[in-house]
Amino acid sequence: MQILAEVKNLWMKLNLRGAILMSLSLQVFLIFFAPIRKRCSNWWIVTLTWSAYLVADLVADYALGLIAKAQFTGGTSESKVDAYGDLLAFWAPFLLLHLGGPDTITAFALEDNELWLRHLLNLLFQLGAAGYVFYESLPSNKLIVATILMFIGGITKYIERTRALYLASFSKFRDSLFTSLDTGPNYAKLMEEYYSMKTNNIPVSIETKRQTVLESVLESPDAGAEDKTNSDDKEAKETSLFLDNREVIKKAFGYFTTFKGLLVGLIFSFRERNESVRFFRSITPNDAFRVVEAELNFFYDVLYTKAAVVHRPVGYLFRAISIGSIITAFVLFYVLNKQGFHEYDIQITYTLLLGAVGLEFVALSMLICSDWTIALSDRFEKHGRRSSIGSSSIKSLLKFRSKDSSFALHILHGRWSKSIFQYNLIDSRLKWWPKWIQSLRELFDDLKSGQVEQYKEKLGELIFDELKRKSSNTNKLESMKERCDSRGEWASNTSKWESIKERCDSRGEWALERRPNCKELLSFVRDVDYGESILMWHIATELCYNTGTDDKTNKYRKVSKVLSDYMLYLMIKRPIMMSAEVGIWKIRFQHTCAEIDRFIGDTFFNESKMDITKERVCNSLLSIPTVVKPADVKGNKVKSVLFDACILAKELGELEETKWKILSEVWVELLTYAAIHCRPYVHAQQLSKGGELITLVWLLMVHLGLSELFQPIEDPRAKLIIHK
Template sequence: MSDFEANAYGDLLAFWAPFLLLHLGGPDTVTAIALEDNELWVDLLNRHLLSLLFQVGTASYVFYQSFPNSKLIVPTIFLFIGGTIKYTERTCALYFASFSGLRRSLLPPAQAGPNYAEIMKQHVATGRTRPTTPEAPRGGTHDEAEKGNPLDDRTVIEEAFFFFTTFKGILVDLIFNFHEENSSRKFFTSNHAKDAFRIIEAELNFFYDVLYTKAAIVHRPTGYLFRAISFGSIVAAFACFYVLNKHGFHEYDIQITYTLLLGAVSLEFVALGLLICSDWTIAKIVTSEKHRGSQFKGSIFIDFFLMVKSESSPFALPMICARWSRSLFQYNLIESRLRKWPKWIEKLIDPHLRMREWLEDLKSERMREWLEDLKSERVEPYSEELGELIFIELREKASSWTKRKMTHFGRDECERKQICSARGERALENRIKTGQDCQKLLRFVRDFDYGESLLLWHIATELCYNKDENENHHRKYSKVLSDYMLHLMIKEPDLMSVVVGIGQIRFRDTCAELDRFLSQYILNESNPNKTEKYVCEQLLDVPTTEPPAEVKGDGSKSVLFDACILAKELEELKENKWEIVSEVWVELLAHAAINCRPYMQAQQLSKGGELLALVWLLTVHLGLSEQFQIATGHNFH
């Protein structure tokens, strides 16, 4: 290699160095895989910032070594600027997405409040009955929707962005005032279930963008400016290299350089398209149109953005319009115990071979857990009918609390806490008030803790579901919610850790008792009936005149036959049975959502989202949360 070719190769190496910065900056759609990536900011050495400084310093050193004789000095400068901006964007996004950084950015300025000393002096001097304090301004600037009119996509994104900016402090356990609560509750109670969940889906999408993408950094005036500079720099670097006289460069090196440049430019155009079509861009344009009379009003650009994001549009792009997985994982206790082996193992093992007996003997507790994880879980698609069932129940609960609040202002917070802590008893009490005989069911929620009650009602729901074959949407969705909640308790214990307690112990004891029952009465060679329905029939045939605790003692935490007693009590309700069961399940779901820590909800967003997260945010907007605790002063006379 001649000196000229060596210098050319060195120039190319200097030109390639900024590509490291460019690709370390990553795509706009991913900055963190998990929340822990953001939390590295709490480390003493501040790894993200050190990484930024180290990588920029390395690229600068390589660039310095080729300066000023490099033929590629101009495109290298352009690429260095673009790469530095991209990597800085990622670093800033990780900082502001950390819970400590997010909390600092959301904390309101310190307020001393009204001058108590001055107010009391005036009160004594004027002789008024009670002191006067200024009334706080009402929160909320959006228009309340007219009930009966479905919301268009533009309004959904606008309202979702409004509520996101109002309530994003919920992620870091900030509290809100009652004016914000009233504004939110009035809006959601005046809408249909479908529109309420559409808004919440879009709002959760904003939460996801803040925590896991660069959206919060890019979608601000300085962010748009630097994005324009980085985009222009990368395109300019490509143009400069394209028109450059490449005499002395090896053909293979030129091909590599073009590949790197084309990849960088392509990624920039994709990022630009996603940025333009994002909810953030639409929300900001619509807000500008509404408040400033923007020239974008009625433009074909917004209509096009909405067209590719609307799920009902034939031109919709799935990767853009999808907001969450719309899937509910299902875990059924009886089904899982009947199917001991994953299906693919069942096909490989002949039941008459000794290998099955050998494997049965080998199954330790750890191996049981491993095989349990291998079993494929059922998935039920989320339906609007299920969302409507949940929404109606929670809206009625919020409405009943609002009426009590207006008539008994002094007890409103106590009433709110009781509603938030309800896990089935309020649904049963309301049925009793309407004259229905649900008194015997109350003990199955009052006398059992949450984890025990959830497992109890899950088994009872399964027993009743297999005995009653009448088509009923309350029956269908009671089973869906039942299997979904057990999946959360068993497969997502972190989400339920606050409310479940020793649910895992009870679950294992219940599984042990069910396994013994199945081995004695169901799983034998002479019995061809090994279906869930047959198992449920056999369980219901067991005499349950005496409480299981009195017969067996308290050594086992199993609730198998307590559930049989509950199922028999439910069977006596006949036509109203499934309405009551569905109401109890909605309350159990809401209780778990209300008490789940926001950090755990935020973690779940990176996995495709959960119905639990939607219900959590819905309860907040309906005022069914203990994070509304700031009462403003009243005008006393």
């Protein structure tokens, strides 16, 4: 029995020390790897981060429970021999420090922010457990001062995390945007003065003038503007502004401050819209995407990290207290007479102290090098608090971060993954595997998200140019004046809003109607639901891509292919990001897959499956006569769009040189339709998974005025007029 007791005691010591060191290791992992998830969409990075995020709290809670148990069952008696109880009391606040977590991650998903109250209760319970351990070590604790200092540091970090979760919770984030309420003119005082003058027979009247944002409308960059021609666009590009990295961050932070209410559906004035449109129409496509990337990075920091807490005066004070208390505790332990401590316990304590100090300085360096510091330093300079040393340091930092072409530097400083996931329907039907293997492959594909194309500037230029063209002439001066002069009529007269709404709701019609030779293609977007349109145009794009021999150098060919596969990927793998109007896409997709499988089986029944190529399948599909509509043959029960897509591909083939230009414009419209109709909350969810191109397009559309979130805001002003 005595042997079993000794073994149990040894296991308790090893278990406790192992749990503490593992807790420290998880903190080190999270502080370095957590930021990577917004820059890299690899599934294994997301999985590792998720696992470490969940396990870190469990291990810290478990280790703190072991310390409390050890103190309760014999730590005090053992401390008379080797001061073990003093070390237990000293180790406890380190676990509070670990529970506070690194600055780089407070929430793995948006739903974690709603659990801020649970973290607050956990703080109270864990503080009580650590306080009990400390109380049991009194009054002979040789580390009493150092332990108190570590308690200060641990509590500070835990409060920071709980506060960050609280501020990022949906309800609090929304409430924080309503900082002040303007109740307008003082009605009671005005009416008292009016009544007093009337009773004294003073000729007086009330003049009410409803001032709106008309003055900003008159300065609208779109007022009276017509659609730009290609030559005008080229000239605009040559005169566009070019932004350095500091200007990008400054502009992004300004727009983040103005438009962060997007996440909760706030309405913005036309003054804010016009300022944004004017700026984005004056810069290059590359700079526009850089500003949007940086702005989304601020959204990520507010929702998933401690940035909203740390980058405040109180946050700087808390950080100074935390660092100061930890360093002081380290010094006190270093100069302490350690007689009575076991050597391995001393080494573990030094490991904890060095780890705590190291994590604090890593967090401090990240804080100094963050976009927040650069943006806030610019504000300080505007108020005359410019520091030449700080300014030169920031310039050096930005110069280094601008050289992020390599993968390693992108992982360190990139703002999103720049990964455009792909899903190709015909490719997926040519993978011949047994059913059980196919099921495993589909599961693995869901984890790793399939094939990936890297974002290219040419793709950004195409999207930006199309959005810029679409945003022009959306608000003519006459209609704007009518809206500003309206006192409620516009609410029942929706035709005055159609110029913006129709272009936001366009799923390809706007691109096709502008071309006289594309009228026959309108039925393929106008007479079908959104999900059917995506599937049909995807197959048609694939047929054109794999059968054309004279247009492989066309600059729009590859872009159309990438957008086509990306939109199908979103519909299949990320349906939550697509519009609710995708309809019965799942049934339609399954029927189409079944018809492709049957066509391949019937056409190539006597050939080896390895010899069947995508090019041969596409050529065979286009060789089928399609003089009769598939619906007239199959009826409405079958939802496949395979041969409707063949008809569309043949129509596109007759357009020859303009085919890929038209396809690229249609795909941009299908993308923008999904982007603007996806809930902002869903866009925010993707920021922690490497980001999505559709999210960048959504925010870019808002900045170019292509959103119904902008309305004229009346500012009524009333005054008493005394008539002579």
